[in-house]
Structures are given as structure tokens and as C-alpha cells.
Amino acid sequence: MAIDVQLEAYEGPLDLLLHLIKKNEVSITDIPISVITEQYLATLELMRNLNLDIAGEYLVMAATLIHIKSRELLPLEEGDEEEDDEGDTRDELIRRLLEYQRFKEAALELESRDMLHRDVFVRLSDNRQEMESGEFERVSLFDLMSAFQRVLERLPEEGVHTITVEKISVQERMNVLLDSLRHSTKLVFQSLFEGAVSKIELITTFLALLELIKIRAIRATQEEQAGPILIELTAPMVEEQEGLVSGETEGGGEHGA
Amino acid sequence: MERSRLKSVVESLLFVSESAVTLERMSGLLEGVERKEILSVVEELRSEYEAQGRGFCLVEVASGFQMRTPKENADWVKSFLRGRAARMSRATLETMAIIAYKQPVTRVEIEQVRGVGIEGVLSTLMERSLVRIIGRKDIPGRPFLYSTTRDFLELFGLNDLTGLPTLKEMEEVSLPQIPENETPAAESEE
Numbered sequence: 001m002a003i004d005v006q007l008e009a010y011e012g013p014l015d016l017l018l019h020l021i022k023k024n025e026v027s028i029t030d031i032p033i034s035v036i037t038e039q040y041l042a043t044l045e046l047m048r049n050l051n052l053d054i055a056g057e058y059l060v061m062a063a064t065l066i067h068i069k070s071r072e073l074l075p076l077e078e079g080d081e082e083e084d085d086e087g088d089t090r091d092e093l094i095r096r097l098l099e100y101q102r103f104k105e106a107a108l109e110l111e112s113r114d115m116l117h118r119d120v121f122v123r124l125s126d127n128r129q130e131m132e133s134g135e136f137e138r139v140s141l142f143d144l145m146s147a148f149q150r151v152l153e154r155l156p157e158e159g160v161h162t163i164t165v166e167k168i169s170v171q172e173r174m175n176v177l178l179d180s181l182r183h184s185t186k187l188v189f190q191s192l193f194e195g196a197v198s199k200i201e202l203i204t205t206f207l208a209l210l211e212l213i214k215i216r217a218i219r220a221t222q223e224e225q226a227g228p229i230l231i232e233l234t235a236p237m238v239e240e241q242e243g244l245v246s247g248e249t250e251g252g253g254e255h256g257a
Numbered sequence: 258m259e260r261s262r263l264k265s266v267v268e269s270l271l272f273v274s275e276s277a278v279t280l281e282r283m284s285g286l287l288e289g290v291e292r293k294e295i296l297s298v299v300e301e302l303r304s305e306y307e308a309q310g311r312g313f314c315l316v317e318v319a320s321g322f323q324m325r326t327p328k329e330n331a332d333w334v335k336s337f338l339r340g341r342a343a344r345m346s347r348a349t350l351e352t353m354a355i356i357a358y359k360q361p362v363t364r365v366e367i368e369q370v371r372g373v374g375i376e377g378v379l380s381t382l383m384e385r386s387l388v389r390i391i392g393r394k395d396i397p398g399r400p401f402l403y404s405t406t407r408d409f410l411e412l413f414g415l416n417d418l419t420g421l422p423t424l425k426e427m428e429e430v431s432l433p434q435i436p437e438n439e440t441p442a443a444e445s446e447e
Contacts, residue, residue: 012371055373100372103371107353113414
């Protein structure tokens, strides 16, 4: 049941680093390189486990981080010629992060303006190219993954007694999710994972969620930064989506996948 | 042309136009009418709409004038138009911001800032005519140079590029001093 969810191209390694820097409440110019590197690699690992396609740029950045970190671990000898190299790599990274952040902020400022076709409208003839819609989720993939990580952490240690795990396919889980969303307008992200007993089940649910976001059947939003992530249907069920909901009820799965 | 007649004509032009109507365009059409006159009629329309609390207002944008719905009505209009309301991904916004501030700029230069490939985003932006190629950079490979368009200005309600919000200065950084070569002037150390 391998499902490949393409990692959206817009969230690159710099974005991930800024995210981690913000999360750790440290300053860009004073990055605790070991901590950040560790978390960066852990995120890549999580992405890999989820079969997310990791773009080459992420790996290049991982190499850069490890390079900086390794240089920091080595004792600096006086007159070490490579000293320059280490400083340069680190400074270059800081410079890039700062520059990226500037434009990220500029983008936010642009977005906060009254945007045509969003806040203000003009008369449009019907043949005019429709504005592309549904391109973004208010909640980034990182936010979803962080939230999922917390869900995973809350999972109790597997106890002494054996639980027979019922297998459920991602496809089925997608249907279950759609079904429950039809009955309530909005659901809190965490609540989707309630009742799950195993890691594999949690992961299945998470993949189903990502898949539904990808096909734009549902949308993840957040009213405020760090607020609860809400999941809702993008539109009232249309037949197309209706067709997806073929399974019956929760847990109905001896699907041999 | 009588003033009331002129006002009516100008209003019609603004009404039928999808994109912002420039003063040049109007004065080219309305022979014998002074630009000053046209501007004053436009202003009159603008303040009338505003005073009457109309469902549209006259906005100066992309060096022209455009009828737009007021922001307060956005929700109604949006649900009326349903799927047509625009959403912009962060990738799109960021790429646009970089192009706006750095233009003319090559693709590689944009990618250096974002740290990821932007081919897809760039072609979307070009399809939506928010960005266009304005030439080639005179460096090996002669890469294309990209700039923003009038549609870009309209999208963000900007009159021209000088209206862009000022880019925040890079944080004053106290980068660790790297000895460049062997500069004798290392007095700052003290």
C-alpha cells in the first residue's frame, strides 16, 4: 500500500530550516548547529518513512549541515587553513537563510494586501482564464508533520498483551475520513487519530489525510499560528467524491491489501 | 464634449474594461479632451461611488483606473463566484516576491534564494501572465530575465513597483569575523 505523496516543491530545505529555527526559538545568526542538524535529519527521516519524495536539495542541505557540524566538533588548530572554509560555509548558510526570510516576509506582506480575485473583484468575461484555485493549504506540510509527530509520541508503549491489529488500507481510511467529515463540518486534526491502537494505524490515517489533501477533497486550516489544525471538506460532497466513499463503516477492514 | 456626457463615456469605458484603463488610453480615444478634464471626471466618479456606498469603487492601479468591488463585500462575491476565487500557494507568492524585488532576474537567481527548483511555479506565473520574460542576461548561457507584469500590479492593487512594501533590511548581523587574507587591521578585536 505504498502511496507516494509528492512533497510540494515550495517547501524547500531553507524553509524547513527556518521552521526548525523558529520552533526552537533561536536566532538565525546563532544556530545551535547540532540540535538543528539532528532535527533536520529527523524530519527527513520522517519524510522518508512516509514515502515522501525528498528532493535533492534537502540532501544537499543535510550534507552542508553535517559539514558545518563536523567542523565544529574538530578542535581548531591555529593556522588551520580550513578554518576559513568552515566559517564560510556557516556564514553562507546564515546569509541564505536571512535572505530567504526577507523574501518570505515580503511574500506575506504582499499576501496581506487586498488581492484581486480574493478580497476585491472586477468584472470578468467568462473566457478569461480562471484563477487557479485550491493551490495552497493554510497549514503547511511541516505543520501537519509536527502535529503528527505529537500524535505518535502520545501513542502508549505497546503493552504486554498482544493486540491483533486490524489492517486497513489507506484507501479505506480515506473513505472513513470523508465519511466522518460529512457528518461534522470540521474536525480537529488530533481527533482523527483517536482510538487508534498501533503506529501503523496512525500512519495509515495520516497518509490518507495527506492523500485527501493532495486531491483537494479536504483542506487543513488553522485560525491562528499554533492553534488547532482543523480539517474540513473543501466543498460539499460532489458525486465524484461521493464515489470514493464506497466502504462502509469504521474498522471494517480485513482487507488483505 | 459636454462634461456630463464625458463623465458618462468615461464611466462606460471603465465599466467594460477588465483591466485597468490608463489615462493615455482614454485620452487617445477622446480626442480634443484635455487629460486634466478626464482626470477630474474620474475623480468625480470615484468620490460619487464612495459617497453613495456603491457595490463597486474606482481604484487607481497599475497606472490606470479600475472598477472593483469593495473589500467588505468579498465574502458575498466570493461565494457567488464559487471556485473562481484565487488562492496562492506560498511557492507562488514567494517566487513572485523575489521577482518583484529583484527584477529583472534569472531563474537560477530566484532558485538560489528559495533553495528549491521553481520551474513549475515559474510557468504557472507566466501562464497567468503575472510574470514575463523581458530579455536575456548577458552572461554565459544567456539565461532569460524575468519581470513582473501589469497583471501583477493589478493583483496586489499596486500603482507601480515603487508601491511595493519596502523589503526589510537584512538583520544587522554580527557574523563571526573571518580573517580575510591577512589584514593587519585587526584592531576591532579589542
